[in-house]
Structure formats: structure tokens, C-alpha cells
Amino acid sequence: xxxxxxxxxxxxxxxxxxxxxxxxxxxxxxxxxxxxxxxxxxxxxxxxxxxxxxxxxxxxxxxxxxxxxxxxxxxxxxxxxxxxxxxxxxxxxxxxxxxxxxxxxxxxxxxxxxxxxxxxxxxxxxxxxxxxxxxxxxxxxxxxxxxxxxxxxxxxxxxxxxxxxxxxxxxxxxxxxxxxxxxxxxxxxxxxxxxxxxxxxxxxxxxxxxxxxxxxxxxxxxxxxxxxxxxxxxxxxxxxxxxxxxxxxxxxxxxxxxxxxxxxxxxxxxxxxxxxxxxxxxxxxxxxxxxxxxxxxxxxxxxxxxxxxxxxxxxxxxxxxxxxxxxxxxxxxxxxxxxxxxxxxxxxxxx
Amino acid sequence: xxxxxxxxxxxxxxxxxxxxxxxxxxxxxxxxxxxxxxxxxxxxxxxxxxxxxxxxxxxxxxxxxxxxxxxxxxxxxxxxxxxxxxxxxxxxxxxxxxxxxxxxxxxxxxxxxxxxxxxxxxxxxxxx
Numbered sequence: 457x458x459x460x461x462x463x464x465x466x467x468x469x470x471x472x473x474x475x476x477x478x479x480x481x482x483x484x485x486x487x488x489x490x491x492x493x494x495x496x497x498x499x500x501x502x503x504x505x506x507x508x509x510x511x512x513x514x515x516x517x518x519x520x521x522x523x524x525x526x527x528x529x530x531x532x533x534x535x536x537x538x539x540x541x542x543x544x545x546x547x548x549x550x551x552x553x554x555x556x557x558x559x560x561x562x563x564x565x566x567x568x569x570x571x572x573x574x575x576x577x578x579x580x581x582x583x584x585x586x587x588x589x590x591x592x593x594x595x596x597x598x599x600x601x602x603x604x605x606x607x608x609x610x611x612x613x614x615x616x617x618x619x620x621x622x623x624x625x626x627x628x629x630x631x632x633x634x635x636x637x638x639x640x641x642x643x644x645x646x647x648x649x650x651x652x653x654x655x656x657x658x659x660x661x662x663x664x665x666x667x668x669x670x671x672x673x674x675x676x677x678x679x680x681x682x683x684x685x686x687x688x689x690x691x692x693x694x695x696x697x698x699x700x701x702x703x704x705x706x707x708x709x710x711x712x713x714x715x716x717x718x719x720x721x722x723x724x725x726x727x728x729x730x731x732x733x734x735x736x737x738x739x740x741x742x743x744x745x746x747x748x749x750x751x752x753x754x755x756x757x758x759x760x761x762x763x764x765x766x767x768x769x770x771x772x773x774x775x776x777x778x779x780x781x782x783x784x785x786x787x788x789x790x791x792x793x794x795x796x797x798x799x800x801x802x803x804x805x806x807x
Numbered sequence: 808x809x810x811x812x813x814x815x816x817x818x819x820x821x822x823x824x825x826x827x828x829x830x831x832x833x834x835x836x837x838x839x840x841x842x843x844x845x846x847x848x849x850x851x852x853x854x855x856x857x858x859x860x861x862x863x864x865x866x867x868x869x870x871x872x873x874x875x876x877x878x879x880x881x882x883x884x885x886x887x888x889x890x891x892x893x894x895x896x897x898x899x900x901x902x903x904x905x906x907x908x909x910x911x912x913x914x915x916x917x918x919x920x921x922x923x924x925x926x927x928x929x930x931x932x933x934x935x
């Protein structure tokens with residue numbers, strides 16, 4: 457990150473830049489996803505225009521919304537456990553911020569470069585369920601409690617297919633470091649053809665599909681939105697939340713969608729890289745410096761693609777029943793992903 | 808990326824950065840809530856602070872008893888999560904272990920799979 461600037465920045469300055477970059481990397485995808493997909497695409501799919509008043513094509517609607525939420529009264533029910541009630545949205549937001557910290561955006565443009573990056577990401581992503589359970593329990597509301605319990609059951613069930621689908625990628629790349637996973641995809645080749653690199657969506661397609669279904673459930677987007685389920689539980693664990701605390705949940709939801717899309721593009725679509733064969737690069741050190749600028753743009757493009765799929769499914773699918781949800785995870789996704797691991801490892805050893 | 812003179816390793820610095828990110832999230836949320844507290848009204852009332860129950864007066868406690876149907880799923884989850892913890896390091900080193908590693912992990916996964924099949928046959932994967 458620092459070599460782009462070509463000046464020596466002291467450590468505290470680097471940390472500050474990283475944190476600022478992290479805030480942008482969390483809020484920018486969240487805002488873009490909400491405006492482009494939730495406001496506009498959903499409207500077009502339902503034969504209406506969506507917000508049109510604030511700014512050209514309603515592009516300032518988000519600013520207006522935040523302004524509106526800022527003025528809303530902050531209501532904490534008498535019966536609620538106020539301290540936990542206040543903490544819950546922050547826990548969800550913290551989990552999102554911890555998650556963005558491992559996503560690499562370029563050869564030198566990373567926040568942290570953990571050797572066990574993907575392992576860390578999977579561990580941290582399950583923190584948000586804590587926040588959701590806290591919200592559900594502290595609200596002292598029957599709808600909230602049911603929503604929180606549903607969320608816990610769902611996130612537990614779909615955590616496993618997600619983790620098992622990632623193992624296929626780790627076997628192929630031979631590393632858990634996200635940066636090296638990107639390099640392995642872009643410097644790889646499929647049966648000797650290296651014009652495309654080896655994006656794992658091609659060689660790990662089963663893993664990709666399982667992972668996409670699992671993150672759909674982890675993000676509690678329809679058809680897996682039982683924890684919120686407007687027609688059954690009012691608003692699930694968010695029922696008692698109002699004003700800005702609700703908005704933090706909302707930001708957390710869509711920021712996590714963005715970060716998971718970024719992670720998916722790192723794991724399956726080649727991340728920030730272009731196939732290294734195009735420019736004759738071999739490893740991460742030989743990558744040209746301009747990739748630090750092009751990388752984030754490529755990442756955002758791929759993120760929008762993945763987020764488009766997530767939202768597309770969300771807007772066009774009806775909700776599963778709770779028992780169908782559990783059955784699908786345990787009887788379909790887990791056996792399929794275990795089979796995927798077996799096949800991948802046999803291929804890896806034999807070939 | 809230069810390591811400073813303090814001798815703190817790159818590894819620990821990564822964790823420090825993670826710490827900063829966590830703090831940044833808390834500060835950001837706190838800042839926004841503080842700004843909101845400057846402009847938002849606060850007129851609490853008994854009716855307003857009632858627990859929401861679709862407009863009627865709440866019945867009983869909010870922390871009502873509800874049947875937790877998936878505790879078996881939670882147990883199974885622990886089993887498979889431990890499996891995942893073991894598989895990850897194995898997956899990175901598969902190339903070195905070769906056929907030996909493949910057979911070993913095959914046995915391990917097979918035993919766990921037996922557990923899933925057993926639970927399946929016992930009918931606990933049904934929503935009861």
C-alpha cells in the first residue's frame with residue numbers, strides 16, 4: 457500500500473491510512489449495493505421507477521435517508537435489557553469491520569496479510585450471530601426472540617457448507633493466505649492453457665455454487681430470510697429497534713453483503729488480479745505497480761457482479777420454511793461439499 | 808512494507824491492525840449515535856416504551872419459553888466444525904503428503920460421515 461505513495465510513512469500514519477481505507481471499503485460497497493440494487497434494481501424488477509426525487513435518478517436518496525434516520529427518536533422499550541440492547545448493533549458492525557481487514561485489493565494494497573487469512577475470515581464472520589442473538593434476547597419481545605433463535609439456527613447450519621466449500625479452494629491453492637490464493641489463480645493454468653489463469657469458479661464450480669448458497673443464508677437474504685420474515689415476525693430481531701440503531705443493523709447487513717462478495721471474488725474469481733500470462737508476470741513481486749490502482753477497481757467490479765447475483769436471487773425467490781432450510785443444509789449441501797473435497801483432493805494428488 | 812525498529816513482528820502488527828479496525832467500528836458507530844443524539848427528539852412515554860406486540864398490550868414476558876428444536880443440529884455442528892479445523896491445515900499440505908494424506912483424511916472424513924448417516928437414519932435431521 458505504501459509503495460504506491462513512494463514516501464516513507466511512519467507506522468501510526470500507515471495504521472491511520474489503513475483504518476480510513478477500511479471505513480471506505482465497508483461503507484462504499486454498502487452504499488452502492490443499497491442504491492444500485494435495493495433501490496433501483498428491485499424497483500425495475502417490480503415495474504416501478506424507485507426513488508427519483510433526490511438528485512438525478514434519486515442518487516442522493518441515501519443521503520436523504522441517513523438524514524431522516526438521524527432525526528428519529530431512539531426508543532428503548534421499558535422491558536428491554538438496555539445495555540445489551542445498545543451493544544448489539546455495534547457488535548454486528550464490528551464483525552463486518554474485522555472481516556474487511558483481510559481482503560486484499562492489490563499486490564501491495566492490503567490491510568493485513570495473515571498466513572491463515574481465509575481461516576480468520578470464516579472465524580470472524582460468525583461473530584455477527586452474537587450481535588443478532590444479543591439483539592433478539594435483549595429486546596424482551598417474542599418476535600425478536602424467535603427471530604434471534606432462527607438466525608442462530610440458520611447461521612450455524614450454513615456455516616458448515618461455507619467452510620467446507622472453501623476447503624476445496626485451499627486444497628487447490630495449497631495455502632490459506634488470501635493474497636497467495638489470488639496469485640495462485642492468476643498464475644495458474646487449466647490443462648496447460650494459461651490465457652485465463654485458473655479462476656477457481658471454473659475448476660471449483662461445485663464449491664462456488666455451495667459457497668454462494670451458503671453466503672445467501674449467512675446474509676439472511678431471501679430465500680433464507682426467516683430471521684427477519686416480515687410476514688411472520690414483523691421484523692425479527694430488529695423489531696424493537698428504531699432510529700439510528702436500526703440503521704446500524706441495516707448498514708451492517710449490506711456492508712457484510714459487500715464484504716462477502718469481495719471474499720467470493722477473491723476465492724473464486726481471481727480477486728484483484730488479471731491473468732499474469734498477459735503481462736508475463738510470474739509471482740506477486742513481479743506484478744507492476746499500477747495494479748495497486750487497477751486492483752481495487754477490478755475488485756469492485758467483481759463485487760458488483762457477485763452482489764448482483766445475491767440480490768437477484770433475493771428479489772425473485774419466495775421464503776423457505778424453517779424445516780426445509782435445515783434439511784437443505786444437512787442433507788444436500790454438506791454431503792455435496794464433502795464429495796467436492798474428496799474429488800478435489802484426489803485430483804490434486806493424482807494429477 | 809518496512810518493519811519498524813521496535814522489533815514488533817509483522818505478524819503481531821497484523822493483529823494490531825485488526826484491533827484498530829475493531830476500534831474504528833466502535834468509534835464510527837459511537838460518533839454517528841452521538842450526532843444523532845444532538846438532533847433527535849426524546850419524548851419517552853409509557854405507551855411508547857411498551858413492548859411491541861402488533862398493537863395489543865403485551866401478554867406475559869418477552870422472554871417466553873420457546874421450543875429450541877435444533878439443539879441436535881448444534882451438537883452436529885460442533886462435530887463438523889472440529890472436522891473443519893483439522894481439514895484446513897491438512898488441505899494446505901496435501902501436495903507434500905500425497906496418497907498417504909489422502910487415505911488418512913479419507914478415513915477421518917468417513918468416520919464423521921458415518922456419524923451424519925447415523926443421525927440421518929435415526930431421524931434427528933427431521934424437524935420435530
